[in-house]
């Protein structure tokens with residue numbers, strides 16, 4: 809057991825039900841898109857578990873590509889101004905489903921979407937597991953959001969604090 813967990817915000821059962829329904833919704837929306845044309849781009853490392861679960865609810869032929877983004881410097885719970893992006897995936901001519909863990913200030917998704925736009929994909933849609941109830945997050949285009957949560961720092965199910973807690977099966981709030 810991990811002592812620093814204050815409380816569980818979203819339990820594993822609720823996460824798994826919602827991930828399944830997101831997958832079904834996305835599958836329905838993409839049913840007319842041809843084979844070889846869908847690229848799921850997952851933003852590492854936070855979306856690690858989410859994307860692994862979500863992709864198994866997407867039965868069509870899709871390519872999985874990973875890219876990295878980091879917004880935190882050391883032990884901080886405030887994302888920094890300009891997220892650092894790793895190598896961009898090859899999405900020219902593809903319908904892109906961009907998958908990230910959480911939408912907070914919106915800077916990460918905004919920056920990635922604009923950099924991917926420049927690579928001439930056919931379309932881009934975004935999917936996040938969590939979205940904070942902040943104007944900054946709500947005003948960023950995002951077609952699929954799993955849960956809208958209050959503005960508090962969460963860990964687990966892939967999300968970390970200083971590299972820890974990603975392995976927790978539930979989404980939790982750590983002790984202040």
Ligand code: 5GP
Nearest residue numbers: 854887911912913914915916961962967968
């Ligand atoms: P944004 O650029 O929207 O401010 O933040 C996006 C990134 O910051 C997310 O992809 C995630 O990695 C990180 N982040 C934002 N809020 C949280 C949070 O509550 N917990 C954790 N662990 N990471 C967060």
Ligand code: MG
Nearest residue numbers: 852853854909
């Ligand atoms: Mg992230």
